[in-house]
Amino acid sequence: MKNPKLIVQQGYDRLGSRYREHYENANPERYVDWLTKLAQLLPSNANLLELGCADGIPTARFLSQGFKYLGIDISPVQIELARTNVPNAHFEVADMSILSFPASSFEGIIALYSIIHVPLAEQPALIKAVYQWLKPNGYFLCVVGADEWTGTEANWIESGTLMYWSQADAATYQSWFIESGFKIVEHCFVPEGTSGHAFFFVQKIA
Structure with missing residues (x-):
């Protein structure tokens, strides 16, 4: 298999705006609920970072209205879309694992x-980095794997688009958060079709 990060970059570059169009009807209210929960706990003009911002919709558009927002994505195409969609926010092309x-x-x-x-082997270090980047009492809102799996899909969203995922199970993610120093504020299963993901809302202990 070729470089997993190159697979992800090329996949999102290839999809462009079709990625968002595909998911626009997939319960967008869920995102608003999550982001509202976070926004209500933040001080005014807080500094926010999104890892994997895609085209800026809906997260950057929602959060940049009241906060200083920086979005990071590995896909140059998605970042260009984000800059057009949310001109009042800041976006950069980067690999989140080496930020x-x-x-x-x-x-x-x-x-x-x-x-x-x-890649799964890089995720514990990334979670520890997130903890360091946060101010005391800061929050990390994420959706990760519910079940352990690593692999690719050859025709993701549309024919010819290859995509890569690598994830642990929810219990492992919870242990990584706690070991890094986070307090679990909320955790739940997010159903999607016949499977799903794990939602975590955690706080850095001051």
Whole structure:
């Protein structure tokens, strides 16, 4: 198998806006509920980071209205779309697993269905980095795997688009959060078709 990160980048580059169009009807209210929950706990003008922002809809568009928002994505095509869709936010092309920020840079960090595109062996270190980037009492909102699985799909969303995922099970993610120093604020299963994902809302202990 070729480089998993290249698979992810090329897959999202190839899909462009069709990725968002495909999921627009997949319970968009769920995102609003999650983001509202986070926004209500943040100080005004908080600094926020999203890992895997795609085209900026809905997360960047929602959060940039009241906060200082930075979105990161490995796909240059998605970042260009995001800059057009949400011109008042900031976006950069980057691999989330090798990012570097000063400690205590953000009040909140978001990663919805994006960490599971990173090879599993790199995810514990990324979670520890998130903890360091957050200010004391800061929040991390994420959706990760509910069951352990690593693999690819050859025709994801449309014919010819290859995509890669790598994920642990929910109990493993919970243990990684706790070991990193997070307090679990909320955790639930997010059903999708015959399977689903794990939602975690965690807080950095001051």
